[in-house]
Amino acid sequence: MALTATLQFGLRRDVLTSTVLAFIVIICVVAVFGPFLAGHDPLATDPANALRPPTWVNPCGTDQVGRDICTRIIFATRLDLFISIGSVLIALIFGSLIGAFAGFFGGPVDRLAMWLVDTIMAFPLFLLAMAIVAALGNSLANIIYATALVNIPFYARTVRAEIAQRREAGFVDAARISGNGPFRILARHLFPTTIPQLVVQMTLTMGWAILNAASLSFIGLGIRPPTPEWGIMVAEGASFIVTGEWWVALFPGLALVAVVLSLNLLGDGLRDMVDARDRR
Amino acid sequence: MKSLAFTVFRRLILGLPTLAGVVIVSFVLTHLLPGDPAVYFAGAAPTPEAIADLRKSLLLDRPLWEQFLAYLGHLAHGDLGRSLVTGQPVLSDLYTRLPATLELTLTALALAILIAVPLGVLAALSKGSVVDHVCRVFSTTALSMPSFFTSLLLVFVFYYALGVSPAPLGRVDPMAFPVTERTGFVVVDSVLAADWSSLRDGVAHILLPATALALSGIGPLMRITRGAMLGILSSDFMRAARSYDMSRWKVVYVYALRNALLPVLTTAGFVFSFLISANVVIEKVFSWPGIGSYALEALVASDYAAVQGFVLAVATVYVLTNIFIDILYGLVDVRVRLAG
Numbered sequence: 001m002a003l004t005a006t007l008q009f010g011l012r013r014d015v016l017t018s019t020v021l022a023f024i025v026i027i028c029v030v031a032v033f034g035p036f037l038a039g040h041d042p043l044a045t046d047p048a049n050a051l052r053p054p055t056w057v058n059p060c061g062t063d064q065v066g067r068d069i070c071t072r073i074i075f076a077t078r079l080d081l082f083i084s085i086g087s088v089l090i091a092l093i094f095g096s097l098i099g100a101f102a103g104f105f106g107g108p109v110d111r112l113a114m115w116l117v118d119t120i121m122a123f124p125l126f127l128l129a130m131a132i133v134a135a136l137g138n139s140l141a142n143i144i145y146a147t148a149l150v151n152i153p154f155y156a157r158t159v160r161a162e163i164a165q166r167r168e169a170g171f172v173d174a175a176r177i178s179g180n181g182p183f184r185i186l187a188r189h190l191f192p193t194t195i196p197q198l199v200v201q202m203t204l205t206m207g208w209a210i211l212n213a214a215s216l217s218f219i220g221l222g223i224r225p226p227t228p229e230w231g232i233m234v235a236e237g238a239s240f241i242v243t244g245e246w247w248v249a250l251f252p253g254l255a256l257v258a259v260v261l262s263l264n265l266l267g268d269g270l271r272d273m274v275d276a277r278d279r280r
Numbered sequence: 281m282k283s284l285a286f287t288v289f290r291r292l293i294l295g296l297p298t299l300a301g302v303v304i305v306s307f308v309l310t311h312l313l314p315g316d317p318a319v320y321f322a323g324a325a326p327t328p329e330a331i332a333d334l335r336k337s338l339l340l341d342r343p344l345w346e347q348f349l350a351y352l353g354h355l356a357h358g359d360l361g362r363s364l365v366t367g368q369p370v371l372s373d374l375y376t377r378l379p380a381t382l383e384l385t386l387t388a389l390a391l392a393i394l395i396a397v398p399l400g401v402l403a404a405l406s407k408g409s410v411v412d413h414v415c416r417v418f419s420t421t422a423l424s425m426p427s428f429f430t431s432l433l434l435v436f437v438f439y440y441a442l443g444v445s446p447a448p449l450g451r452v453d454p455m456a457f458p459v460t461e462r463t464g465f466v467v468v469d470s471v472l473a474a475d476w477s478s479l480r481d482g483v484a485h486i487l488l489p490a491t492a493l494a495l496s497g498i499g500p501l502m503r504i505t506r507g508a509m510l511g512i513l514s515s516d517f518m519r520a521a522r523s524y525d526m527s528r529w530k531v532v533y534v535y536a537l538r539n540a541l542l543p544v545l546t547t548a549g550f551v552f553s554f555l556i557s558a559n560v561v562i563e564k565v566f567s568w569p570g571i572g573s574y575a576l577e578a579l580v581a582s583d584y585a586a587v588q589g590f591v592l593a594v595a596t597v598y599v600l601t602n603i604f605i606d607i608l609y610g611l612v613d614v615r616v617r618l619a620g
């Protein structure tokens with residue numbers, strides 16, 4: 001497949017992007033298998049060992065009730081990636097459906113879809129996510145829905161632009177003449193051409209989804225303690241920053257930044273490859 | 281060429297459907313908030329009668345559409361309702377707290393532009409070099425740092441470790457004599473009152489939150505500047521300017537940058553509205569007495585009127601910013617002005 005070839009060619013030349021991709025694969029392995037390998041129980045408290053700075057036993061130190069921060073970071077990886085992948089998939093499905101119909105059929109369908117998208121975009125997105133979680137309640141599902149909803153416009157716009165641009169192309173006419181109905185043309189011939197741009201968009205919004213979920217948790221509108229989640233862990237460490245116990249907030253924050261940064265760098269690298277391919 | 285007044289008027293009209301949508305959505309969303317404001321309002325040991333009375337006076341016993349009509353009626357009179365938490369009219373609460381938020385956001389936006397635009401120009405001038413890559417990694421890193429984490433890092437380094445910043449507890453030193461309020465912007469008021477110790481205090485308090493906020497806006501601004509500069513530098517009129525043997529400085533900073541600033545302006549408007557919502561998080565970390573921390577308290581207490589007022593205020597600022605940017609665009613770009 002052409003996309004795979006582009007990626008192989010691009011990744012071999014772009015050291016930064018391939019390094020970042022390798023790092024993300026490791027993070028995914030940690031998310032899946034990490035909880036079996038972690039040395040401690042993420043919820044086990046040990047008041048005698050509270051707020052200990054990093055040691056060999058507790059590489060990231062312990063928090064205010066003596067839980068091992070390193071173990072909690074590993075357990076949180078699974079939850080944060082789950083939120084991000086879940087919300088991105090929902091946004092992808094609804095966003096590309098809206099965008100595909102708007103771009104393909106045009107006219108009133110297009111106007112309705114774009115009005116919907118513009119209405120969502122009229123809100124500051126983080127506030128909208130905040131209000132949704134506050135209204136529907138602090139649950140994992142609601143955080144995923146809220147994050148998905150604010151991401152839908154980006155997918156709808158990407159897919160709409162890509163499809164509207166190729167609607168009149170020769171291969172679409174050819175498919176139509178061979179007796180394919182409009183839905184079949186859309187699904188089998190047009191939609192696959194948007195996949196490269198969608199992959200770029202997914203990589204970039206995954207990072208943003210993690211930031212969004214962590215920020216929600218940080219202000220108390222997301223995952224609740226004692227569940228290990230990066231945003232919550234930074235929030236719990238926030239009060240110790242002013243008294244000098246820096247490790248409580250620093251390590252979960254660094255984990256968060258490392259993952260989001262690699263997703264963003266990967267997205268940028270992929271975008272360069274896809275754009276270069278489109279120009280050829 | 282149409283008059284400026286007409287342009288402003290047309291843009292205001294075009295902003296109305298968005299505002300109407302915002303009013304409806306914020307009303308519906310806030311009425312989904314869990315908890316019963318009547319119970320919250322009735323105090324510690326309420327009698328069922330007291331709660332019923334309160335429900336009646338808050339119109340909570342009426343159908344939702346009647347509540348909405350009543351809300352619209354109040355809104356038309358500039359009445360945003362009364363906050364359950366503070367007991368004050370929401371409008372006056374927002375009015376007293378908005379300057380703190382605006383001062384923080386505008387300072388952050390100015391900082392972000394001052395850092396991002398020169399770096400973007402630098403990256404464009406040295407495209408593909410090490411400098412370009414360093415700028416790219418810096419802007420991506422800034423984009424990937426959650427603002428609450430950046431804030432905490434700054435507090436740790438500058439307050440705890442170095443001791444050069446005041447404690448992250450608000451806009452001014454609570455022990456200091458407050459400066460006379462004119463604009464509500466501490467920094468501006470201190471300058472107007474020629475009160476230099478207040479000025480130093482105000483600047484010291486705003487520096488860390490504004491930096492943390494600015495970092496989240498640098499990424500998009502820098503990218504747009506770089507892209508716009510690259511586009512302009514390879515255009516025909518730039519080739520012409522260079523062939524006339526003008527100085528490189530003049531070509532780049534006067535002719536190219538001036539044209540590249542238009543997309544930067546649009547992005548600045550987008551970044552401004554993004555920063556206003558990022559404010560909620562920053563205000564929590566720094567106990568900043570703005571509308572973000574107000575909204576957060578209101579959300580926790582299911583304070584309908586306060587949350588609606590906040591969403592409405594932010595959306596209004598957002599719509600007005602877009603209109604302002606459009607008008608500015610017309611003033612800066614002769615082509616847009618002539619096209620009317």
